[in-house]
Amino acid sequence: MKINFFKYQGAGNDFILIDHTMSPLENIDNSLIEQLCHRRFGVGADGLMFVTKHKDYDFEMHYFNADGNLGSMCGNGGRCIVAFAKHLGLIEKETNFLAVDGPHYARISENGEWVDLQMIDVNIINKDNEAYILNTGSPHYVALQSDLKNFDVFTEGKNIRYNNIYSEKGINVNFVEDKGDYLFVRTYERGVEDETYACGTGVTAVAMAMAKHKNQTGHIKTDIKVLGGDIKIEFDYDGNVFTNVFLCGPAKLVFEGEVE
Numbered sequence: 001m002k003i004n005f006f007k008y009q010g011a012g013n014d015f016i017l018i019d020h021t022m023s024p025l026e027n028i029d030n031s032l033i034e035q036l037c038h039r040r041f042g043v044g045a046d047g048l049m050f051v052t053k054h055k056d057y058d059f060e061m062h063y064f065n066a067d068g069n070l071g072s073m074c075g076n077g078g079r080c081i082v083a084f085a086k087h088l089g090l091i092e093k094e095t096n097f098l099a100v101d102g103p104h105y106a107r108i109s110e111n112g113e114w115v116d117l118q119m120i121d122v123n124i125i126n127k128d129n130e131a132y133i134l135n136t137g138s139p140h141y142v143a144l145q146s147d148l149k150n151f152d153v154f155t156e157g158k159n160i161r162y163n164n165i166y167s168e169k170g171i172n173v174n175f176v177e178d179k180g181d182y183l184f185v186r187t188y189e190r191g192v193e194d195e196t197y198a199c200g201t202g203v204t205a206v207a208m209a210m211a212k213h214k215n216q217t218g219h220i221k222t223d224i225k226v227l228g229g230d231i232k233i234e235f236d237y238d239g240n241v242f243t244n245v246f247l248c249g250p251a252k253l254v255f256e257g258e259v260e
């Protein structure tokens with residue numbers, strides 16, 4: 001069976017995208033997804049997404065992590081699937097689509113390579129000692145870390161993800177260093193079980209945690225640097241709820257191909 005795929009990346013978080021708009025999604029082969037995402041034996045990606053039709057929305061996003069399992073919301077994946085939907089001619093400048101955490105609005109630049117994606121409102125932030133725990137569509141742990149450039153994100157992130165509190169359901173682990181004008185963020189991702197070059201729901205969680213940490217309220221814009229590039233986050237925060245949350249950044253087609 002031949003599979004046509006498109007490879008996209010959003011700030012270095014990379015995905016295999018498959019157009020499934022002509023038929024419903026059934027009989028998912030999770031081991032095939034894992035194999036396609038494998039960086040030695042497959043195409044190589046942090047995750048795989050199917051685009052299907054939906055009667056009430058422009059399209060529906062189905063996201064699987066690189067381990068082959070159904071993921072929770074993927075922010076960079078969401079931005080890439082919007083670029084893909086434009087490429088397929090499903091949308092033009094704006095869209096309302098459905099993802100695992102509910103409906104999302106997004107707008108896309110003329111050249112199709114920059115996407116502002118609205119994320120879910122967030123009203124719960126918990127603490128685990130000094131770290132912040134919140135769900136921005138996916139569960140996140142946010143910890144401040146000095147000298148982050150030289151920090152062992154893989155080992156420390158993995159230790160937290162697999163500790164007694166989080167091992168069962170898993171968590172994405174983000175480390176952040178406040179650089180003044182911007183935040184530098186590195187993330188260990190659940191489901192990839194490695195550090196990735198960017199995590200969209202992760203940087204969203206980091207911007208929210210830092211607003212709370214610094215007692216900021218109002219309309220807050222945050223510039224973020226990750227290993228794979230630059231991302232911007234915007235939201236309103238009244239001290240209780242984060243609303244009008246936007247994850248803004250690049251979403252680019254890398255190549256397309258076919259596997260047997």
Ligand SMILES: N[C@@H](CCC[C@H](N)C(=O)O)C(=O)O
Pocket residue numbers: 013046065070071072073074075076077138139171172189190191192198199200201202
């Ligand atoms: N890379 C993603 C996060 C994907 C979901 C995550 N790995 C999980 O299932 O926990 C992003 O950009 O948000």
